[in-house]
Amino acid sequence: MDILLEANQPPAHHYSMDMHSYSSAFGAGFDNTTATGLVIYHGFKNVLESPIGRRLPPHNRTEAATEFTKQFRSLASKDNPIKVPKKVDTNLLFTISVNLxxxxxxxxxxxxxxxxxxxxxxxxxxxxxxNTDFLSAYYKKIPGVFEMNFPRKPERKFNYTADKLPEYVLGTDFGSEVLVLEYNASVEVVLQGTRVVVGDNHPVHFHGYSFYVVGWGFGNFDPKKDPDKYNLVDPPQETTVGVPKNGWVAIRFRADNPGVWFVHCHLERHASWRMGMGMVLW
Structure with missing residues (x-):
């Protein structure tokens, strides 16, 4: 993410900042360096030689990372209303998992x-x-390259975030299916994290679309209760969203950009593991 710092505080002080990585994956290496710095206004002379260290949350504190990103808002106003779809034509539920x-x-x-x-x-x-790209196969009518039957919800249902899962959910199937959306339809996608093998925070990226992040939560998404807590007033507009470890995130967008678009986890290992945590929107 890009961050814009607005220097609007009283210049009679210096301001210290600290940051470090968030990593929820068990046993995976990462850069655990803590970065520190000072913001000093011009003319302020009483400057410390080094920043004041702050106590940061543990590197794997998913709740802290999620509470931070939940604060994001679009700059909505009466003159600039946010065009988040209020009525949904297409509801999709995507479970994302690491498999064996x-x-x-x-x-x-x-x-x-x-x-x-x-x-x-x-x-x-x-x-x-x-081996043949989807569009070429479509226009040249090459059979057997892909199918247009990607499931709109998981065909295998279970308690996605339970502490212990049955062994039969560890595996995965293989396919080159795409999911076809009706042009200009308002779409809601719930990205549901799972504990299959191991739970993790998955940064999911959409090609071709910006979307509004309207809801977050932990555990399994409840279609009867959770939509009541959506932010449909000033949700942030993004192209990549972190699905909380053992939780879910709900996004909305309008399918007004025709094309064949890749949706995938932005962790390269997850996107490439035989064959990967990704799918295709048409």
Whole structure:
């Protein structure tokens, strides 16, 4: 994210700031450096040689990271109303998960959990990118490249954020399906995190669309209760949103940009794990 700092505080003081990384993945390495700095107004002479250290939340404190990003707002006003869709034509639920696969006989021994290898998927489908691109296959009518039947909600239902999950949910299927949206439809997508293998914060990026982040929560999304807490007045407009670890986020947009658009986790490992945590909107 880009941050604009507005220097609007009394210039008779110096201001210290500290920051460090947020990382919710268990056992994954990351840069745990704490960055510090001073904001000093011109003419202020009583300057400390070093910033005053602040007590920051632990690196894996998902609640703190989520509470921070929930504060984001669009600059809505009477003269500049936010055009977030109030009425939804298309409701979608995407579960995102890290999965495990059995190793094949021609592979070296796997070093992943349970002697398996990692995979990742959306709605229990790991995206397989075909050798021929989708648009070429469509216009040239090349059969067998992709199907237009990506599920609008997970076909395998379970308690997505339970502490213990049955072993049968660890795997994933493979496919080159796309999800077709009606032009100019108002779309709501609920991105549901899961504890399959391990829960994590997934930064999900949409190509082709900016969207409004209208709701957040932990646990499983409740379609009867959670929409009552949506922010439909001044939600932030983004292209990438972090799905909270073991939680969900709801976004809305209007499907007014025709094309074939990739939706994927912005963690490169997750986007590439056999074949990856991604899907295609048409």
């Amino acid at each position: 696969l059995n190793c094949t006989s021609d592979e070296p021994p796997c070093k992943g959990p349970l002697g398996k290898r990692f995979a990742a998927g959306v709605n229990n489908i790991s995206l397989v990118l075909p």
